[in-house]
Amino acid sequence: MASAPPFETSSLVGYPPPPPYEETMGTVPQYTPGPMPYPQTDVKATQPPYPQQAYGQMYPPPPPQAQPVTTPVVSVQTVYVQSGVVFRDTPVLVHCPVCTQHVTSQLEYTSGALTWLSCAGLAIFGCFYGCCLIPFCVNSLKDVTHRCPSCHRTLGVYTRI
Ligand SMILES: [Zn+2]
Numbered sequence: 001m002a003s004a005p006p007f008e009t010s011s012l013v014g015y016p017p018p019p020p021y022e023e024t025m026g027t028v029p030q031y032t033p034g035p036m037p038y039p040q041t042d043v044k045a046t047q048p049p050y051p052q053q054a055y056g057q058m059y060p061p062p063p064p065q066a067q068p069v070t071t072p073v074v075s076v077q078t079v080y081v082q083s084g085v086v087f088r089d090t091p092v093l094v095h096c097p098v099c100t101q102h103v104t105s106q107l108e109y110t111s112g113a114l115t116w117l118s119c120a121g122l123a124i125f126g127c128f129y130g131c132c133l134i135p136f137c138v139n140s141l142k143d144v145t146h147r148c149p150s151c152h153r154t155l156g157v158y159t160r161i
Pocket of ligand 1: 096097098099100103148149150151152153
């Protein structure tokens with residue numbers, strides 16, 4: 001009987017057949033679950049990632065502001081001011097700083113500018129022979145000096161002009 005021609009495998013001659021799949025895959029290292037290279041300790045469960053201490057301890061409260069102590073400065077000055085006292089040609093009740101008491105001023109009339117002007121005016125208008133000296137006898141034309149009756153200190157001067 002005529003046999004079928006053999007399968008032409010001559011073209012494959014010279015090429016060794018590839019190794020079976022099982023042999024090829026058997027050499028591949030199989031993944032075997034083993035101990036992990038890193039310890040799998042549950043860090044989150046044991047301790048928090050950062051210390052949960054009170055932040056108030058980390059940041060202490062600021063020290064209380066030192067309130068500036070303002071002490072009222074009380075300065076007592078004794079000023080002798082004859083406020084409201086107007087020296088005219090009449091005695092006035094004033095405070096004498098030397099006697100430290102209220103006294104009534106003593107008047108002293110002295111010849112001032114008005115006295116001399118009056119004398120000159122009378123001389124111009126013909127009042128010779130002593131008539132021009134009348135203003136030196138009139139107190140209303142003289143300046144007034146207020147003195148203390150006790151210590152005779154000058155408390156004020158009133159000038160006509
Ligand atoms: Zn006095």
